Amino acid sequence: MYDSNEQKLSDSSNIRILIADDQEIIRKSLSIVLGSAADIEVVATAADGKETVDQAIKLKPDLVLMDIHMPVLNGVEATASIKSIRPEIKVLVLTTFQDVHYVVGALNAGAEGYILKAIDPLDLAAAIRLVNRGETMITQEVAKALFTRSLGTANSKGADYGLTDREMQVLKLISDGMANRAIAERMGLTEGTIKNYISNVYTKLNVHNRTSAVKKVSDEGFFS
Template sequence: MSIRVIIADDESLMRSGLRLLLGAADDIDIIAEAANGAEAIELARELSPDLILMDIRMPVMDGLEATRALMAQTLHPEVLILTAFGTDEFVLQALRSGAAGYILKDTPPEDLIHAVRAAANGTRTLSPSAVESLLGRDTTSATGMAGASNWNSAPIGPDPLEPLTTREREIAEAVAQGMTNAQVARALFVSTATVKTHLARIFYKLDVSTRVQLALLVNERR
């Protein structure tokens, strides 16, 4: 069964390129295109797609606002953010808005197709560059504005990963770096089934339900 996708981007050339790229996959069907967030919402109501590939900066309504509006609906498609901007603030806003993942436009074509499939199937995906941005939140610019809050100035609280075993921590850290179950399995020399079992326990212990929530929890404790 094909994954029904709407592409939302204000650049017609980008939409055309994404249509050609994703349309080449036999399990992805591009059903419509939108030039802004408002159009994406309207098309989603009309066509009930499985996923919207959403840019952030668009006229009329940007991708973050559109994502929040879509997630507020009882029945809604998954939203995969595809943008040129990998700053930590954009990543966090997108994920907190309910996006299924955050991918940069320089992502290799095969990785983008994988991300679309993963998001449509409920697996959250973060571009490695987006993960690096989150991990770098504890750095401050020498030219930063006076009075700006420092990430490291927050009081250190209890370690949210404390309930995890050493192996579960390793897996949680790997997931937060954007690794797939197969990549984690290869890195730790275990089976994919073992990784899935550990992840189920991690989700239960930390009271999270998605890889994105786990990644945020791991990265925000740094």
């Protein structure tokens, strides 16, 4: 026998999502794909950042599937606005590989995850469930791109001060709080050699001690 109360209970447990993307074809295709999942309900779609914020505040979805490039407000700005008013709403950013440099901004704005549009539909649904449970989702492709970008930033900073790759390695371990002996063991060098590297680093950074070096690394975002 059909139990309407049981059906309502099942529906109330669905993950209610808002899809934000400036391309209509993507909004429609995502709505169809995700709407076919038994536990996901697409409550609305939005074509720009302001509409996304307005819909999120009005409808209070569990999760917003957020594009980065949108008119009026971009995805990072929309995420920050939503989180400032409805911090309980989860945000999962869905964008292209070329836009991975927005990852840090999106995560700092409060997004719980960042995945690529090329993701398999089944994996996308799984990512939505994971984020809805309170976990953070970053795909391997995005993580790798972030790591590569971080190395590029660090190498660029090091080059500005004339630091060699070895000196950059030592500086990174210093900034991680490691003592000279631990650094020597990690790099397979003698403690005396490490002290020489550190002396060179101090000279090139124009600092006089470990504390000043770590502060400079932090202030200038060597490894961020």
